[in-house]
Amino acid sequence: MATSLSIKGKTSGGDGVTTTINYVNPNATNGQLQSLASAFNDLTTNTVSDVTRIDKNSLTNTVAKLPRNLQLKQGDAVITTVSNATLSTTMQGGTEVLIVFDGTDITAADFSIKMTADTPAHEPPFTNWYSWDDDGTTIHNMYLARYTQVDCVGTVITISLPETDTYEAATATLTITE
Amino acid sequence: MADIVTQDSTLIFDLMFVDGDTRTQKLKNPKATITEQEITELNAFIQANNLVVGDKYGATFGKIAKVTRRNETVTKLDIN
Numbered sequence: 001m002a003t004s005l006s007i008k009g010k011t012s013g014g015d016g017v018t019t020t021i022n023y024v025n026p027n028a029t030n031g032q033l034q035s036l037a038s039a040f041n042d043l044t045t046n047t048v049s050d051v052t053r054i055d056k057n058s059l060t061n062t063v064a065k066l067p068r069n070l071q072l073k074q075g076d077a078v079i080t081t082v083s084n085a086t087l088s089t090t091m092q093g094g095t096e097v098l099i100v101f102d103g104t105d106i107t108a109a110d111f112s113i114k115m116t117a118d119t120p121a122h123e124p125p126f127t128n129w130y131s132w133d134d135d136g137t138t139i140h141n142m143y144l145a146r147y148t149q150v151d152c153v154g155t156v157i158t159i160s161l162p163e164t165d166t167y168e169a170a171t172a173t174l175t176i177t178e
Numbered sequence: 179m180a181d182i183v184t185q186d187s188t189l190i191f192d193l194m195f196v197d198g199d200t201r202t203q204k205l206k207n208p209k210a211t212i213t214e215q216e217i218t219e220l221n222a223f224i225q226a227n228n229l230v231v232g233d234k235y236g237a238t239f240g241k242i243a244k245v246t247r248r249n250e251t252v253t254k255l256d257i258n
Contacts, residue, residue: 017207024229024231025230035223036227039224043220044209045209046206
């Protein structure tokens with residue numbers, strides 16, 4: 001989890017100003033965070049009207065556990081799982097990439113996933129770009145794409161999750177080799 | 179109309195973590211005079227209460243490594 005403080009107030013000239021304090025310990029109490037906000041603001045000429053604690057779930061840390069440039073051979077069945085918000089990849093028969101988010105409640109409206117390929121030749125006509133659970137609102141697993149062509153060697157899949165109000169941005173790279 | 183001149187000032191903290199990484203924290207509109215003691219006290223407060231952590235696993239806060247004041251003068255030119 002990534003925690004930050006949003007300190008809203010006014011400048012000495014009366015204009016609105018917002019200061020964001022990042023890298024805050026998510027285990028700190030609200031009282032401690034209020035004191036931290038005051039300590040930083042005491043170094044400024046701003047007055048404070050509001051201090052907001054913002055907690056964002058971190059998929060970045062999850063992705064960081066995933067080996068960079070994970071090499072998946074076409075035809076392999078490889079499962080790499082990272083617990084907590086689980087990010088796993090499964091390559092079955094060189095045709096599927098399954099991204100599983102387990103234990104999280106991510107709705108379709110929260111973010112989008114972008115997949116890129118290294119060359120135009122490897123840009124498949126993706127089917128099932130991603131799909132949701134049967135209830136249509138909660139992702140328990142995300143079926144990212146299915147390659148319809150047999151040869152997807154050389155394809156580099158970059159999964160980029162943009163930052164949302166709830167989640168940090170995250171990136172994972174998968175390379176399909178012979 | 180005459181040129182419009184504004185002054186912006188930002189305090190830039192280099193936060194250093196025990197793994198050697200640094201992260202930047204910016205503070206707008208700092209006071210004209212900030213003493214070394216004030217920074218020392220802030221650093222001690224953060225350390226004593228473990229209020230800052232890095233964005234990597236195990237990135238314990240080390241210290242405020244550097245504080246820089248950046249002043250900018252922005253002039254909107256009257257081109258009429």
